[in-house]
Amino acid sequence: MINIFEVSETNKMISEENLDVRTITLGISLLDCIDADLDVLNRNIYNKITTLAENLVSTGEAIENEYGIPIVNKRISVTPIALVGSSACKKPEDYVTIARTLDKAAKKVGVNFIGGYSALVSKGMTQSDEYLIRSIPQALAQTERVCSSVNVGSTKTGIDMDAVRLLGDMILETAELTKENDSLGCAKLVVFCNAPDDNPFMAGAFHGVTEGDAVINVGVSGPGVVKRALEKVRGENFEVLCETIKKTAFKVTRVGQLVAQEASRRMNIPFGIIDLSLAPTPAIGDSVADILCEIGLEYAGAPGTTAALALLNDQVKKGGVMASSYVGGLSGAFIPVSEDQGMIDSVQAGALTIEKLEAMTCVCSVGLDMIAIPGDTPATTISGIIADEMAIGMVNQKTTAVRVIPVIGKGVGEIVEFGGLLGYAPIMPVNKFSCADFVNRGGRIPAPIHSFKN
Amino acid sequence: MKKTIITVVGKDTVGIIAKVCTYLAENSVNILDISQTIVDGFFNMMMVTDATASAKDISVLSAELKVVGEEIGVVIMCQHEEIFNKMHRI
Numbered sequence: 001m002i003n004i005f006e007v008s009e010t011n012k013m014i015s016e017e018n019l020d021v022r023t024i025t026l027g028i029s030l031l032d033c034i035d036a037d038l039d040v041l042n043r044n045i046y047n048k049i050t051t052l053a054e055n056l057v058s059t060g061e062a063i064e065n066e067y068g069i070p071i072v073n074k075r076i077s078v079t080p081i082a083l084v085g086s087s088a089c090k091k092p093e094d095y096v097t098i099a100r101t102l103d104k105a106a107k108k109v110g111v112n113f114i115g116g117y118s119a120l121v122s123k124g125m126t127q128s129d130e131y132l133i134r135s136i137p138q139a140l141a142q143t144e145r146v147c148s149s150v151n152v153g154s155t156k157t158g159i160d161m162d163a164v165r166l167l168g169d170m171i172l173e174t175a176e177l178t179k180e181n182d183s184l185g186c187a188k189l190v191v192f193c194n195a196p197d198d199n200p201f202m203a204g205a206f207h208g209v210t211e212g213d214a215v216i217n218v219g220v221s222g223p224g225v226v227k228r229a230l231e232k233v234r235g236e237n238f239e240v241l242c243e244t245i246k247k248t249a250f251k252v253t254r255v256g257q258l259v260a261q262e263a264s265r266r267m268n269i270p271f272g273i274i275d276l277s278l279a280p281t282p283a284i285g286d287s288v289a290d291i292l293c294e295i296g297l298e299y300a301g302a303p304g305t306t307a308a309l310a311l312l313n314d315q316v317k318k319g320g321v322m323a324s325s326y327v328g329g330l331s332g333a334f335i336p337v338s339e340d341q342g343m344i345d346s347v348q349a350g351a352l353t354i355e356k357l358e359a360m361t362c363v364c365s366v367g368l369d370m371i372a373i374p375g376d377t378p379a380t381t382i383s384g385i386i387a388d389e390m391a392i393g394m395v396n397q398k399t400t401a402v403r404v405i406p407v408i409g410k411g412v413g414e415i416v417e418f419g420g421l422l423g424y425a426p427i428m429p430v431n432k433f434s435c436a437d438f439v440n441r442g443g444r445i446p447a448p449i450h451s452f453k454n
Numbered sequence: 455m456k457k458t459i460i461t462v463v464g465k466d467t468v469g470i471i472a473k474v475c476t477y478l479a480e481n482s483v484n485i486l487d488i489s490q491t492i493v494d495g496f497f498n499m500m501m502v503t504d505a506t507a508s509a510k511d512i513s514v515l516s517a518e519l520k521v522v523g524e525e526i527g528v529v530i531m532c533q534h535e536e537i538f539n540k541m542h543r544i
Contacts, residue, residue, distance in 0.1 A: 001487070001502070002459070002502075002535065002538045002539060002542060002543075003489070003500075004489045004490075004491055004498060004499075004500040005491075005493075006538055006541075006542040007459055007461055007500050007538055008461070008463075008493055008498055008500075009542075010537065010538055010541055010542075011461060011463075011531060062513060065512070065513035065516055065517070066511075066512040066513050066516070066533070066534045067533055067534050067536070067537040068516070068531050068532075068533035068537065069537060251541045251542075254540040254541045255537060255540065255541060257540065258536060258537060258540045
């Protein structure tokens, strides 16, 4: 039988170390909503989401109360809208109406974000894909809860540089349209390489076309729990360090597995995957950078950071896969700047640059995340940053992403405030030299060779 | 059987167990096991209970016990047993 020390350990993780289930995300296929008439399409989408997700929030709250574990977010992901709207949408404005429908449905069922305003263009764009991408700035400016993502490359197809070029412009335009709110729109737009179909985390969640009609995916978290566990093994060797991270990741993931199974049973919707991510929040003690410091770095960004992060990421996965048979999504340590107090401190101390962050993305989950850059950064430079990050994902067969926020009207060193889970960030300097001629070439970068690995 | 774990954490004072047990008896919750210790200077009590016969479900019991705890200055949590089994047992 469970003893008092085990009970006390679990409850301490929850009350003092910020252990929580970060999100229950309900994936919904909208393929059966497709219609050539835009009004019918919008109505179908609204009805399907509000019907299937009707009890999502109340189910999540009931589980929270019964098990005493906070479930921070309840969210929805849908089939990439570029596919759903392709026969009804004849211009970018048509797509914006779907964004407004998604926003309305999200508000009706009470979820804080809905993801899937997305296009998958890793090899090329159809006309409707391009309409959707061109509609993103308006869609994000006119809605509150809609999140957008575009997959512009993969290991199997290479990188669609036309889409990369276009997204540089769209990111700037989104920043411009939402400049009253420190260009907040860009925080809801992610550019991917090798995007997973079952990611429950925003802003990059969408319900892939290989998925079933509806599915429950759960994202766990717990940087604070790992940090606290590591405090007890200061000065010990790497073996002890790795063991400690693995054990902690196991425990955290088991809670996620329990919540996922319960949510699935109660809503009668199949369980998909657990995403084993260490997702930080701006709350004190809920930081991935703090774990890196606990491992032995003065600040995140110091020499040794990439190795420490590689180790952390790998041990989280090794502990987590034992705890759940279905692991998917992004599964790794997130390193957003604005959402992690330790990362913000590192930037302000001058320890962390975009270039070091780029190196860190080679060994961890996702990529350049929630990084505020000067508002006068040229679109081609943003495209260049995206292309670099996509190349890392393509060659290393991993998911990478870019979520940068060019803050209109602000420059290096100034602070932007996004609020809530998105946090705040100091604006980081970007390399001033031009890559315009490279980005403007047009076409695509071919898929890499899969032999002669060096 | 609806097994729940009730934990009480806080400063030790007279009548904590009496207060909690009275509430449980009034709500037909059977106590299967009680253990108590001092962790980091704090009074810690854990009860394993069976709420099958209770008319109230766990979330209601949990909310009401929280209020009982506030009255006597301790933190009371009532949770489904499964969260602890999942985390600490393979």
